[in-house]
Amino acid sequence: MLEARDLTVVHGGTAVVDRVSLALPEGPYGLGLIGASGSGKTTVARCLSGLMTPTHGTVLFRGADVSGMRRSGAYRRAVQIVVQDTEGALDPRMRVGTAIAEVLRAHRMVPRGTERERVAELLADVGLSAEHAARHPHQLSGGQRQRAAIARALAVRPRFLVLDEPTNALDTTVQARILGLLNTLRTEHRLSLLLISHDLAVVAQLCRYVVVLHHGRVVEEGPLTAVLREPRHPATRSLRDAVPRLSP
Ligand SMILES: Nc1ncnc2c1ncn2[C@@H]1O[C@H](COP(=O)(O)OP(=O)(O)O)[C@@H](O)[C@H]1O
Ligand SMILES: [Mg+2]
Structure with missing residues (x-):
């Protein structure tokens, strides 16, 4: 289990994340975190x-507070983040x-000396071929770059994979x-996936359960079908x- 308990992050006197709690069970699993731009999604992801220490509150990995772990060892490997392509997930050089x-x-x-083989396996896992290993990020398409970023996270x-708007910069196909x-x-x-998006249609493809953020707060959560059928908060309704094709 990966858990956020009462996370609060303050920037310039404003709580951009305000007492957010959510839990990701062991996989296979998918939780959607949705909210408009600026609602605090990336801050929760970090x-x-x-990658970031909250002002208040805790992140627990398998029951232990990660602030005592100095991002090392098991937690550091177990939780990987994939960001959107436009934010330079891969080093261009x-x-x-x-x-x-x-x-x-x-x-x-x-083992030393077997890295190349493992790189080829990881690339195959994400639908790329061994020849992509020799390319620089700018020699790949946006979709291929995102596949490479996922391969690196899987290495x-x-x-747990935290996916922060992983398909944001890509066309629908x-x-x-x-x-x-x-x-x-x-x-x-x-x-276990935490899929972050401002787009409910994206989240609906992988998650049955969603948490809705609005101005840094969780304003609604529940099974996706229930949230779609009867949104209780205006922020959910506008998402x-x-x-339109998701509306009942
Ligand atoms: N380092 C920072 N300093 C000041 N304000 C920040 C910082 N990071 C984020 N914010 C502010 O916090 C709010 C939430 O940002 P963010 O978590 O990136 O939201 P989202 O990912 O939902 O678009 C925004 O208003 C943003 O401007
Ligand atoms: Mg963001």
Whole structure:
């Protein structure tokens, strides 16, 4: 279990995340975190992944407060974050294969000298071929770059993947393929996913349960079908109405 308890993050005197609690059970599982731009989704994602320390509240990994873990060891590997392509998930100066091999070495994931084989396996897992290992990020399409970023996250055999608008910059066809890939990977690797999006249609493809953020607060949560049928908060209603084909 990966859990956020009463997370609060204050910037310039304002709580941009305000007492947010949510829990991700062991996988395979998918939880959707939705909210308009600026509602605090990325801040929650960064706290859960150990990239940021909340002002108040705790992140618990398998029952233990991660603030005492200095982002090391089991927690650091178990929880990986994938950000949207436009935010430069991959280092532009590094070949894709080198970037993944570096992660394998840093975490001693495979015996020395076998990194190349493992990189090829990881690329195959995400639908890329071994030849993509020699390319730089700018030599890949947006969809291929996002696949490579997912392969790099998988290199440390995570249990939890925090996906922060992973298909935001992609057109709908490519978006659907990436979501299909994530669905397959979830089953194969028994992953627990936190899928973050402002788009309910994206979340609906992978998650049965959703949490709605509005101005840093959880304003609604529950099974996706119930939230769609009877949204209780105006913020949820406007997220739903933005996706007409999901409306009842
Ligand atoms: N480092 C920061 N300093 C000041 N304000 C920030 C910082 N990071 C985020 N914010 C503010 O916090 C709010 C939530 O941001 P964010 O978590 O990125 O929302 P979302 O991902 O839902 O768009 C926004 O109003 C944003 O401007
Ligand atoms: Mg964001």
